[in-house]
Amino acid sequence: MAFVNAEVCDEDIAALGLENYFLLGTYRWTIDMERKAALIITRPCNEEYHFLCSVRLFIKGEEHYFEMYDKKEGNDLVWKMHWTHVKKVGMEEVYEMLREALTVYGEYGRRYEKGKVIVMI
Numbered sequence: 001m002a003f004v005n006a007e008v009c010d011e012d013i014a015a016l017g018l019e020n021y022f023l024l025g026t027y028r029w030t031i032d033m034e035r036k037a038a039l040i041i042t043r044p045c046n047e048e049y050h051f052l053c054s055v056r057l058f059i060k061g062e063e064h065y066f067e068m069y070d071k072k073e074g075n076d077l078v079w080k081m082h083w084t085h086v087k088k089v090g091m092e093e094v095y096e097m098l099r100e101a102l103t104v105y106g107e108y109g110r111r112y113e114k115g116k117v118i119v120m121i
Contacts (some may be wrong), residue, residue, distance in 0.1 A: 019059035075115030
């Protein structure tokens with residue numbers, strides 16, 4: 001299975017091992033149930049003003065936190081890293097999953113159809 005954009009329910013949250021997290025409201029998440037991974041944008045960029053986003057990537061219940069912003073360059077959507085809090089062990093795997101999840105997330109939890117999604121870490 002791969003990442004997909006979805007609205008999650010309580011059963012999904014439990015299956016991902018995130019029931020002990022205080023997660024505000026209902027979000028469109030990008031999830032991979034097979035790998036027990038979820039990408040959550042807790043302060044999303046908006047269409048008019050592209051500002052810093054709080055990006056949380058959960059992998060098997062372990063949280064990785066990033067601050068990123070998105071920017072349109074021609075037809076492409078570019079996600080750029082501003083700051084991160086990632087443990088050094090397994091960092092490359094985390095970054096690879098982040099790239100994959102953001103590519104599927106695209107823009108506002110919908111695939112990006114106008115061009116490519118580029119993730120710069």
